[in-house]
Amino acid sequence: MAHAQGQQHPISLYLKIWGLLFVLSTLSYLVDYFQFHGYLRWSLIITFMLLKAGLIVSIFMHMAWERLTMVYAILLPPLCLLVLVGLMATEADYVFLSRVISFGQ
Amino acid sequence: MASHPLAPGESSSSNPPDSPPEPGWQGIASDWASDREVFKQVPWGKAMMWIFLLSDTFIFTCFLTGYMSVRMTITTAWPNPSEVFALTIAGKEIPLILIAIMTFVLISSSGTMAMAVNFAYRRDRAKTAALMLATAALGVAFVGMQAFEWTKLIAEGVRPWGNPMGAAQFGASFFMITGFHGLHVSIGALYLSIVALKVMRGDYERSGNYQNVEIAGLYWHFVDLVWVFIFAFFYLW
Numbered sequence: 203m204a205h206a207q208g209q210q211h212p213i214s215l216y217l218k219i220w221g222l223l224f225v226l227s228t229l230s231y232l233v234d235y236f237q238f239h240g241y242l243r244w245s246l247i248i249t250f251m252l253l254k255a256g257l258i259v260s261i262f263m264h265m266a267w268e269r270l271t272m273v274y275a276i277l278l279p280p281l282c283l284l285v286l287v288g289l290m291a292t293e294a295d296y297v298f299l300s301r302v303i304s305f306g307q
Numbered sequence: 308m309a310s311h312p313l314a315p316g317e318s319s320s321s322n323p324p325d326s327p328p329e330p331g332w333q334g335i336a337s338d339w340a341s342d343r344e345v346f347k348q349v350p351w352g353k354a355m356m357w358i359f360l361l362s363d364t365f366i367f368t369c370f371l372t373g374y375m376s377v378r379m380t381i382t383t384a385w386p387n388p389s390e391v392f393a394l395t396i397a398g399k400e401i402p403l404i405l406i407a408i409m410t411f412v413l414i415s416s417s418g419t420m421a422m423a424v425n426f427a428y429r430r431d432r433a434k435t436a437a438l439m440l441a442t443a444a445l446g447v448a449f450v451g452m453q454a455f456e457w458t459k460l461i462a463e464g465v466r467p468w469g470n471p472m473g474a475a476q477f478g479a480s481f482f483m484i485t486g487f488h489g490l491h492v493s494i495g496a497l498y499l500s501i502v503a504l505k506v507m508r509g510d511y512e513r514s515g516n517y518q519n520v521e522i523a524g525l526y527w528h529f530v531d532l533v534w535v536f537i538f539a540f541f542y543l544w
Binding site for chain 1: 328331334335338339345346347348349354357358360361364365368369372375376379380381382389402403407410411414415417418420421422425428429521524525528529531532535536538539542543544
């Protein structure tokens with residue numbers, strides 16, 4: 203069992219992912235540096251963020267090679283959080299109006 | 308979890324614990340349905356670390372969702388992070404530069420950690436311990452830069468209940484989110500140093516099991532992962 207334990211991937215794979223993460227971080231920094239605004243800015247930020255998160259989870263945390271049962275047990279529950287985010291976003295208008303009415307500007 | 312004795316009746320199963328999983332949903336169904344441990348071939352330490360990280364995901368998402376709620380409902384302008392976190396270097400104001408450097412430091416620490424796990428499974432103790440200590444050092448550098456950032460903002464008058472730049476909730480969100488993340492980095496640096504010490508001492512060589520290095524690595528990569536989201540939503544948005 204001792205020899206079968208753990209996963210062996212070439213070091214070059216990690217170096218490549220490292221480089222990719224550097225590139226993606228630079229790109230997301232440049233979004234701010236060049237002062238993009240509006241939907242272009244938000245979509246770029248989210249794209250780079252999800253790409254980085256995906257690389258870290260799948261390669262660095264070895265999720266790509268885990269048993270499927272494990273993968274789904276960890277990756278599905280956070281979807282509940284999207285419900286929370288959705289609820290809070292829908293309520294935002296109402297809270298904003300309450301603030302204006304109750305606290306003035 | 309590697310080898311616990313089989314209970315009576317367990318051995319006659321058509322799908323013994325050590326068998327490779329069936330592909331797709333059928334494998335998932337049989338893993339959950341066989342009335343035995345679910346995470347077959349996944350060491351307990353690793354499964355439990357993943358479940359802890361899952362709970363931590365909920366905590367950080369709750370913070371970020373609270374921040375989102377505040378930011379969507381405020382009646383005054385939110386301070387522009389690009390300006391708040393700018394540094395003047397050689398007479399030129401560069402937006403967000405410290406945060407960019409912190410991001411690169413944390414990503415580099417994730418890179419060294421991934422390689423440490425790799426060397427651990429090759430039983431290269433010296434390289435594993437050196438890379439883990441390098442990871443911890445990068446983590447300490449990150450926390451140091453964060454301390455600098457906090458000091459700068461506090462000197463500029465940012466408090467959890469108000470600040471001179473705009474919406475009062477900025478300080479509370481900032482200190483809560485980055486503070487909790489910084490605490491994770493600090494604990495992680497300590498955790499990695501302890502595991503590196505055990506690697507050097509030969510603890511895992513004796514037990515023949517370097518899984519603990521990978522488990523510590525999972526925690527560290529998670530800290531980096533959380534920073535990816537904080538960087539996107541708090542600093543860039």
